[in-house]
Amino acid sequence: xxxxxxxxxxxxxxxxxxxxxxxxxxxxxxxxxxxxxxxxxxxxxxxxxxxxxxxxxxxxxxxxxxxxxxxxxxxxxxxxxxxxxxxxxxxxxxxxxxxxxxxxxxxxxxxxxxxxxxxxxxxxxxxxxxxxxxxxxxxxxxxxxxxxxxxxxxxxxxxxxxxxxxxxxxxxxxxxxxxxxxxxxxxxxxxxxxxxxxxxxxxxxxxxxxxxxxxxxxxxxxxxxxxxxxxxxxxxxxxxxxxxxxxxxxxxxxxxxxxxxxxxxxxxxxxxxxxxxxxxxxxxxxxxxxxxxxxxxxxxxxxxxxxxxxxxxxxxxxxxxxxxxxxxxxxxxxxxxxxxxxxxxxxxxxxxxxxxxxxxxxxxxxxxxxxxxxxxxxxxxxxxxxxxxxxxxxxxxxxxxxxxxxxxxxxxxxxxxxxxxxxxxxxx
Amino acid sequence: xxxxxxxxxxxxxxxxxxxxxxxxxxxxxxxxxxxxxxxxxxxxxxxxxxxxxxxxxxxxxxxxxxxxxxxxxxxxxxxxxxxxxxxxxxxxxxxxxxxxxxxxxxxxxxxxxxxxxxxxxxxxxxxxxxxxxxxxxxxxxxxxxxxxxxxxxxxxxxxxxxxxxxxxxxxxxxxxxxxxxxxxxxxxxxxxxxxxxxxxxxxxxxxxxxxxxxxxxxxxxxxxxxxxxxxxxxxxxxxxxxxxxxxxxxxxxxxxxxxxxxxxxxxxxxxxxxxxxxxxxxxxxxxxxxxxxxxxxxxxxxxxxxxxxxxxxxxxxxxxxxxxxxxxxxxxxxxxxxxxxxxxxxxxxxxxxxxxxxxxxxxxxxxxxxxxxxxxxxxxxxxxxxxxxxxxxxxxxxxxxxxxxxxxxxxxxxxxxxxxxxxxxxxx
Numbered sequence: 038x039x040x041x042x043x044x045x046x047x048x049x050x051x052x053x054x055x056x057x058x059x060x061x062x063x064x065x066x067x068x069x070x071x072x073x074x075x076x077x078x079x080x081x082x083x084x085x086x087x088x089x090x091x092x093x094x095x096x097x098x099x100x101x102x103x104x105x106x107x108x109x110x111x112x113x114x115x116x117x118x119x120x121x122x123x124x125x126x127x128x129x130x131x132x133x134x135x136x137x138x139x140x141x142x143x144x145x146x147x148x149x150x151x152x153x154x155x156x157x158x159x160x161x162x163x164x165x166x167x168x169x170x171x172x173x174x175x176x177x178x179x180x181x182x183x184x185x186x187x188x189x190x191x192x193x194x195x196x197x198x199x200x201x202x203x204x205x206x207x208x209x210x211x212x213x214x215x216x217x218x219x220x221x222x223x224x225x226x227x228x229x230x231x232x233x234x235x236x237x238x239x240x241x242x243x244x245x246x247x248x249x250x251x252x253x254x255x256x257x258x259x260x261x262x263x264x265x266x267x268x269x270x271x272x273x274x275x276x277x278x279x280x281x282x283x284x285x286x287x288x289x290x291x292x293x294x295x296x297x298x299x300x301x302x303x304x305x306x307x308x309x310x311x312x313x314x315x316x317x318x319x320x321x322x323x324x325x326x327x328x329x330x331x332x333x334x335x336x337x338x339x340x341x342x343x344x345x346x347x348x349x350x351x352x353x354x355x356x357x358x359x360x361x362x363x364x365x366x367x368x369x370x371x372x373x374x375x376x377x378x379x380x381x382x383x384x385x386x387x388x389x390x391x392x393x394x395x396x397x398x399x400x401x402x403x404x405x406x407x408x409x410x411x412x413x414x415x416x417x418x419x420x421x422x423x424x425x426x427x428x429x430x431x432x433x434x435x436x437x438x439x440x441x442x443x444x445x446x447x448x449x450x451x452x453x454x455x456x457x458x459x460x461x462x463x464x465x
Numbered sequence: 466x467x468x469x470x471x472x473x474x475x476x477x478x479x480x481x482x483x484x485x486x487x488x489x490x491x492x493x494x495x496x497x498x499x500x501x502x503x504x505x506x507x508x509x510x511x512x513x514x515x516x517x518x519x520x521x522x523x524x525x526x527x528x529x530x531x532x533x534x535x536x537x538x539x540x541x542x543x544x545x546x547x548x549x550x551x552x553x554x555x556x557x558x559x560x561x562x563x564x565x566x567x568x569x570x571x572x573x574x575x576x577x578x579x580x581x582x583x584x585x586x587x588x589x590x591x592x593x594x595x596x597x598x599x600x601x602x603x604x605x606x607x608x609x610x611x612x613x614x615x616x617x618x619x620x621x622x623x624x625x626x627x628x629x630x631x632x633x634x635x636x637x638x639x640x641x642x643x644x645x646x647x648x649x650x651x652x653x654x655x656x657x658x659x660x661x662x663x664x665x666x667x668x669x670x671x672x673x674x675x676x677x678x679x680x681x682x683x684x685x686x687x688x689x690x691x692x693x694x695x696x697x698x699x700x701x702x703x704x705x706x707x708x709x710x711x712x713x714x715x716x717x718x719x720x721x722x723x724x725x726x727x728x729x730x731x732x733x734x735x736x737x738x739x740x741x742x743x744x745x746x747x748x749x750x751x752x753x754x755x756x757x758x759x760x761x762x763x764x765x766x767x768x769x770x771x772x773x774x775x776x777x778x779x780x781x782x783x784x785x786x787x788x789x790x791x792x793x794x795x796x797x798x799x800x801x802x803x804x805x806x807x808x809x810x811x812x813x814x815x816x817x818x819x820x821x822x823x824x825x826x827x828x829x830x831x832x833x834x835x836x837x838x839x840x841x842x843x844x845x846x847x848x849x850x851x852x853x854x855x856x857x858x859x860x861x862x863x864x865x866x867x868x869x870x871x872x873x874x875x876x877x878x879x880x881x882x883x884x885x886x887x888x889x890x891x892x893x
Binding site for chain 2: 075079086087088089174175176177178179180181208209210213286287288289290291294333336337338339341342343344345347348351352355363365366367369370371372373393394395396397398399400401403404405407425428
């Protein structure tokens, strides 16, 4: 950046570092391109957060530093003698850099860019391959993307040069994707490590570097499971490896947003060590297998007090095949009329499963009579399975036509511990 | 109970304490009446949990103690010189005793029964009045019950003899009720304390006694808010007073199931002391007011990956007036097509609000461009308000016809901190 001259000062443009004075407050930050005809001016603060300022409240804007374009340097990456990993980039904050002009994200997809942002990663491992099946914020990821991702990971599983796989991913639906990969990829022979960042790389508080370095440690370990690696606490000191089917985003912005649910972390990971905390799967005798069948007509419904069960008819009409209900407490519906309606849609072929709205803990329909009635109506109570995991698993189970044609088989599969999603995580 | 004789041994009946032998396991517990034509035998274990045993797996049943009916004694409750409180019983585990014959719950509604189960409560306070607006498991409570409850509490607020009010309530939807009362009852002049138990009174691990005793301490305090009092940890040693609009059931069975969300506990309470931990409201100059208007056509929808937004049309068709969406991350929808659909239903008059699926943390639609587009589509982003609280508040706001006819007013009211539901809990 160059110092602002008096002439520049007249017209602040996106990318400029400015001082904005309102009646009572003054803000410093980088001006972003404002969306459309907006009456709001967007400013990226030093903390990394964007704020919107109502234009008519602004008394003065001073340009402190003018915007200048950065030039990309060509970097030579030396990693010949290091153990090799595969990297799959799918988007999200960790795979993006901020365009300081527009505030929009630009994707980091070349090894050079990755190196420039995360040089520490290349001290530990050699990157055999960077695959980019798609680049998007994870809120837009759906089952088709899970399939694409599984196919690419499967290819890397079979590549003997590669010790482990790191997948960078947005945080919003990361726990759904980790579940999907856990069901789609069977008999793993190496670690499949999903990682993320909650704060963008241009922020001092970014969690990307530590998460990636710990992901590299995990990728070289003997864990043969789909795991999620990220900050264990709000400090930037160590990470946890968390089980792919028993993890949930539990904070919108904290660096330790992901917490294990009804499970313990698999390992504690620092920048150079991995300390196992619980039992995990290691490479077995069978070869890796991909099994990515998926029925897209599955839905998740969280119940609320006084809810009218008639909404279930809409799912019937729209030809849904399966529904996961997030029930109250140990597994209760919001009214007696629900039992009749659930029997009805069950008879018409919709498979209904139940998970806990409390998130933590296990369902137990036998404790109260209401739960016993409900169980008789043909709902499959999924013990301590997370609702998010349950949705993915239901789609996966119903995607198998040979299972889906037989209700007993569906029931059996939903309660079989396929990928550590049930209480006894590794009883398989 | 009397010892079983050899003759009794032949026919075990519900209420008997028995030993059941299977091929490999032996269970001890009280036989419960089995539901209907069931092929399952229900047994209440000493831990208090019920288990179902498949009848054909049973090799032998031994009766260890025969069932005998308990007789109710008449008890004289002395509480003349003690400070008076009002008690409102609404059902739930805390207001029930187990019928050892059927396993069904029987409600405790008389002061005598309450005394027999919770004598400690009567050492601290005199009970001026026990009100019973309804008795039910809280999963069946809806907005009509919230109104009934508010009316009864309001009556007790105006009774000068009463220092505070304890409401016993089931746990499943307790946090929805605490929100409803927080909005329905304005300008409180005394504590309104909701309490509960997660384990029934017949279990050694019951949390009912400590919760009730701590509730009594809270009911005599100067807190003039709707609060929830219950176990702070899994130990039976002290409770927290939690803010009525910032609390959520986060475990299906643990005694410390209720946790504050985006807030701190108001106070730590032992059996005889209350230690304030954060600022709280005390009695003001204005008289208590009841404002229980409520629009029942409000819904909560938790989004999931790849979800088809067409389901929103069903809510339009069913004439819903408001929807709270539980969005991903900082406030994101599962696909770009959602923005169009949301604009569409917004135009047709449905008010759409957003809360965080992550539970903890705050929404911030300005960070990513997807969120900014969404904000322009007319969604009201509810900062760090809990989705459950948001649903109740939306029903309350839309219930006021004078507000509901003006979208700007609705927007303003949803983002006004009415009962500590937003970040600055007590900025009102």
